Amino acid sequence: MTAAQFEKELAELEKFASDAFASAGDSQSLEDMRLEYLGQKGKLTLILRGLSGLDKSERPRIGQLANTVKEKIQVLHDQRKEALYREQLAERLKVDRLDVTLPALGRPLGHLHPLTLITEEIARIFYGMGFSVFEGPEVETDYYNFDALNTPASHPARDEQDTFYTNLGPQVLLRSQTSTAQIRYMEKKENKPPLRIIAPGRVYRNEEINARKYPLFHQVEGLLVDKEVTMGQLRATLAEFLRLLFGKPLRTRFRPDFFPFTEPSAELDSECPFCAGSGCRTCGHRGWLELLGCGMVDPNVLRAVDIDPEEWSGFAFGMGVERLAMIKYGV
Numbered sequence: 001m002t003a004a005q006f007e008k009e010l011a012e013l014e015k016f017a018s019d020a021f022a023s024a025g026d027s028q029s030l031e032d033m034r035l036e037y038l039g040q041k042g043k044l045t046l047i048l049r050g051l052s053g054l055d056k057s058e059r060p061r062i063g064q065l066a067n068t069v070k071e072k073i074q075v076l077h078d079q080r081k082e083a084l085y086r087e088q089l090a091e092r093l094k095v096d097r098l099d100v101t102l103p104a105l106g107r108p109l110g111h112l113h114p115l116t117l118i119t120e121e122i123a124r125i126f127y128g129m130g131f132s133v134f135e136g137p138e139v140e141t142d143y144y145n146f147d148a149l150n151t152p153a154s155h156p157a158r159d160e161q162d163t164f165y166t167n168l169g170p171q172v173l174l175r176s177q178t179s180t181a182q183i184r185y186m187e188k189k190e191n192k193p194p195l196r197i198i199a200p201g202r203v204y205r206n207e208e209i210n211a212r213k214y215p216l217f218h219q220v221e222g223l224l225v226d227k228e229v230t231m232g233q234l235r236a237t238l239a240e241f242l243r244l245l246f247g248k249p250l251r252t253r254f255r256p257d258f259f260p261f262t263e264p265s266a267e268l269d270s271e272c273p274f275c276a277g278s279g280c281r282t283c284g285h286r287g288w289l290e291l292l293g294c295g296m297v298d299p300n301v302l303r304a305v306d307i308d309p310e311e312w313s314g315f316a317f318g319m320g321v322e323r324l325a326m327i328k329y330g331v
């Protein structure tokens, strides 16, 4: 064969191989064709065998050409192989829609209600100050809700218009405040002072339903009984509580108030955390927010549970959880 004949054969070989690969319908027939063209006994080898009959001066050039053609055929083969793989994969995916090897889709988890979150937070803060959590019943008697809390029979809060009475008896009601827990806790003989508790829970009042009021809401009561307790300690405790709850120190102020079970009683205001006291919509442009009621435990309350007020004194406080949650979470 002459060099020109070699060139022609090699060019043809490339063309045939290219057509053959393109017509291969699956990887087995493609492999057969690869052997046919590139295998040890394949067509290219056959052509190369004749190389020895070629003039010495032409051999390197034709040899090189043969190598180039071999590489090109190899590339054509590889491309076809890749394409076939993709075709087959696409085909399989059409049938096998369900791929059990894929990682599972994340399921959205629920989250805790803001009232639950803040109640836990409040409990955590007071726990750090040595208070434990105590819970009383929601269905109560007027003794726990009023009498033992030094609330006179004529007190307006007892009015049916404010308190839900049940048909279980004239004294049975839904508690209107978590202050009931003070009595429930202290009347137990094993709970002797000194003592520190908070009591979170639902309370009920016969309110008209509107954007600010609902007949069911949540309070956290606090009670500390010890020797020579002072109002300064009450104030410092509450200020520290607010600092931890809102994550920054806030100015606080006491305003005199009245509650039957504390004497003296006060309302605690805090500087509005949203406007730092300069006045905004949340605080009604007052710069202050009313946060809770508090005071020094009335001696009559201690007497009702057989604790000697000459020996022991205490402070108490009660806060509305909805309001604190609104402030903390910006609801």
Ligand code: DAH
Residues within 6 Å of the ligand: 176, 177, 178, 179, 221, 222, 259, 261, 262, 265, 292, 293, 294, 295, 296, 316, 317, 318, 319
């Ligand atoms: N129980 C009161 C209320 O529901 C809140 C309260 C005020 C609780 C003063 C206290 C307190 O313990 O000392 O409005």
